[in-house]
Amino acid sequence: MSAPHDHVSTAVSQNLSFEALMALLEQIFLRHGTSADVARTLAFNCAGAERDGAHSHGVFRIPGYVSTLQSGWVNGQAVPVVEDVASGFVRVDAANGFAQPALAAARSLLVEKARSAGIAVLAIRNSHHFAALWPDVEPFADEGLVALSVVNSMTCVVPHGADRPLFGTNPIAFAAPRANGDPIVFDLATSAIAHGDVQIAARKGERLPAGMGVDSLGQPTQDPKAILEGGALLPFGGHKGSALSMMVELLAAALTGGNFSFEFDWSNHPGAKTPWTGQLLIVIDPSKSAGQSFAERSQELVRQMHGVGLKRLPGDRRHRQRAKAKVEGIALDPQTLADLRELAGLL
């Protein structure tokens, strides 16, 4: 499958409805051995990212999902085991399956606990997360809840002050409801740059800005190929981003019972791409807070942010793309669409 988004296609792109893209992706997952539940959950997630313009986590990911399933590294039929541990604590053993079905299986219990206790935590372990993190938190904000999630990944980031990689790109995602508007949502890797963006720069033959990564000798480099061939990424924001990345390892792995980013060995599974780690979600019910409604207050913050000259809020671009896709459909270039149809067994 060719890279769908880093070149201007000369052919006219084709527009699919969200439902049509989701059905196509669902068929790809089913054809590569997942259960119907897993296929539906992953197709919804991946089609949603593509629809929202988050291309690095849209159909771009499908070949990685397919090669991972083919390698036997992940169990596409896994049935998550949900454990009700305490009045604010839910645990899920994802059973070497994907993290999104594990979240889906525990979600109603988590929301019930958050509304009752005021806050609840979901600790997912033995799970594979190969998607954007914002789709995991945004739906809670749609229900009036505040959500925070962290997931660790695979060794590719050098801790600040160290000389070899240890941490994953370890993203943090947050979502909060807002009156008269889309929720406030962000999803940020604690690495200085996303791995996918390094790959795209390498293919284009472009140099990276300073401070993104090191070569195989641990020396700073702006050459994306040197980062990919034995080099590593740096954390964003120096020692501060590094501390946050460390926190993600502690919350997503140590606290869940999952693997640290450096603990799994997929060398016997060529084609495996999905980190086998853990994920933590914290959900808070802001109706328990004092004073005015939380959503009114977050709307006031947004108003003030615009007042000091901010044009675009985190999440704005995705919400705009989503609205556009609802009218126009989701544009895919012909080659990408043909590749997807082939993976689905339709050609």
Next chain:
Amino acid sequence: MSAPHDHVSTAVSQNLSFEALMALLEQIFLRHGTSADVARTLAFNCAGAERDGAHSHGVFRIPGYVSTLQSGWVNGQAVPVVEDVASGFVRVDAANGFAQPALAAARSLLVEKARSAGIAVLAIRNSHHFAALWPDVEPFADEGLVALSVVNSMTCVVPHGADRPLFGTNPIAFAAPRANGDPIVFDLATSAIAHGDVQIAARKGERLPAGMGVDSLGQPTQDPKAILEGGALLPFGGHKGSALSMMVELLAAALTGGNFSFEFDWSNHPGAKTPWTGQLLIVIDPSKSAGQSFAERSQELVRQMHGVGLKRLPGDRRHRQRAKAKVEGIALDPQTLADLRELAGLL
């Protein structure tokens, strides 16, 4: 009071025990109108920061506390009102007093809830926080709990992509227990540099590194005076640090019922220095997690961090200073000590 730490004193410094320094600070607070409880809590906090080498939040802060109390901006006699809202949610109205006595008043209920529910949240509002944030979270790790706290402050940081300041320096602090070692603790401002460090650079006539702040016209500057005289700070790490700072406003103010960093007006209280906002703490009981003990796992992460060449962990320097002070006492230069004794009415 002269700046105690940004010059080499020619006089020999004097060493006080922690208890002696705490008693001296307690007397200063009492003499400026606080209750005995508040005096003890703030003296313990401030002497602890000085002992641990966190000079920007040690006795350096005392003149600011004193002028704030004298201005009538904060109520040094405030009695916090603790509300038990839900099985995982505690609220405190700090009653226009300091945040640390509010935390102290709610602490045992918070720990009890975290141990029972697995997670609990403390929402403090109507509070003044003028200290380091790590002293608020580290004691939870000493009890085997994981703690996260955020506090918003006062408008001095320009959101990424905006042209005027809105956010506070909005720190995030985290603490986690560790087997066979001091807890893992960090406390990071979401601004690129702390306000105190800008003041120190201005006094020394030094220039700042690029990317720390802007002048009164919103233009990038490396002149600390230009930042202090109508300019502002930038967030750390560009749009990512800015998103985290926004999250701190939402959690510490909107979720608690406290003021945003831009909402209070102290113009009628000359000498007031303490932001009147809110604070959020989340405490998790890691004994609810699956698999090995959390403290063993965090120790393994530390071992691996040292293995990739990391010399110093977040918090290490403070713990080393603390051990040193236990033996040698806390060194204060004679002028600083004389100033403190004068504020305490002892000269």
